[in-house]
Amino acid sequence: MSKRSILFPSLKKYDNLSQVMTDHKLASLGDAYVNFVCSIASSKRKREPSSAKVKGKMLGEALKRAGLRGCLPSRMNQHTFADAAEALIVYAWLCDYVTLEDSVTMLGKTDDLIKGLTELLTTIKGKVKFS
Amino acid sequence: MSKRSILFPSLKKYDNLSQVMTDHKLASLGDAYVNFVCSIASSKRKREPSSAKVKGKMLGEALKRAGLRGCLPSRMNQHTFADAAEALIVYAWLCDYVTLEDSVTMLGKTDDLIKGLTELLTTIKGKVKFS
Numbered sequence A, B: 001m002s003k004r005s006i007l008f009p010s011l012k013k014y015d016n017l018s019q020v021m022t023d024h025k026l027a028s029l030g031d032a033y034v035n036f037v038c039s040i041a042s043s044k045r046k047r048e049p050s051s052a053k054v055k056g057k058m059l060g061e062a063l064k065r066a067g068l069r070g071c072l073p074s075r076m077n078q079h080t081f082a083d084a085a086e087a088l089i090v091y092a093w094l095c096d097y098v099t100l101e102d103s104v105t106m107l108g109k110t111d112d113l114i115k116g117l118t119e120l121l122t123t124i125k126g127k128v129k130f131s
Helices: A003-007 A017-021 A024-046 A056-065 A078-094 A100-108 A113-127 B003-007 B017-021 B024-046 B056-065 B078-094 B100-108 B113-127
Strands: none
Touching (some): A017 A078, A024 A078, A024 A100, A056 A078, A078 A113, A100 A113, B056 B078, B056 B113, B100 B113
16 A cells, blocks of 8 residues: 555645645645654764754755756745745655655765755656656 | 664664653654654645644643653653653654554544544553663
8 A cells, every 4th residue: 555545545636746846735744744854864864863954945956956947837936946845755755756764865865955855856856757 | 674773773772761751852853753743644634735733732731641741850841741742752653663654543533633642642652662
C-alpha cells in the first residue's frame, strides 16, 4: 500500500506539476514536512538532535536552481516560490516518489541547505509522473 | 534496519523516560515532528491538506493525562511539559516504538487534539523500554 493510501487517501488527483505547485493547502502541509525533514538532516549532520527553520528565500532559490520556475505562472513572488517548493516536496513524499530516508540523505550531504534542497527538488522533478 | 540507525545513528543512549523527557535538544526536533504528524492527521480528518499548530498547553495537558508528570522533576512549568511531550514522541518514533502511520491513526480518531495526544503518549509510555 502506498503512503498516500494509508496516510491521506483523500488527497486529490493532480494532472501536472503546476497544479501541485500552486496548491496553497498542500504548501501548508509541506511547510511542516520540510521543517521536519530538514531538522532530521540537521540532527544527523550535527550528531545531536536539533531543529532547522527553513527560510522561504532558500526554498525559492532552490526551486529556481532546479529549473522548476517555468512550471509556475509568471508574476509570482518569492513567497509563492517557497510555497511551490513545499507543496512539491510533500507531494513527492506522499506519493512515494522519494522516501524520507532519501530526502534526509540528500539534504545531509552538504552544509549548504540551498544546495541540498536543489538536489532534492531536481530528483523529484525527474521522478514525478502524471497519468 | 531501525529508523534510528538509518536516519540518526548518532542519537545518544538514554537510560530512562526522565532522561528522554528532559532533553531540550530532543524537544526541538520533536517540535518539528509533532507539528508534522498533527498536520497529516488534520489533513486526513479534513480530507484536504492542512497544517496544525500544536499549542504547548495541549501537549502539557496530554502529558499529565497520560500519567507522565511523575517522570519529570517537580517545579517544572507548562513550557517544560510541552518540551517533554515533544521529546518523548519523537524518541518513540525514531526508535520504532510507534510508527508514523499509528500516530496519525491515533491522532485522527478524534477532533480533540488533547485526547489524541493523550492516547499517543499513553501508548508510547506502555511501549518504550530501556535496557
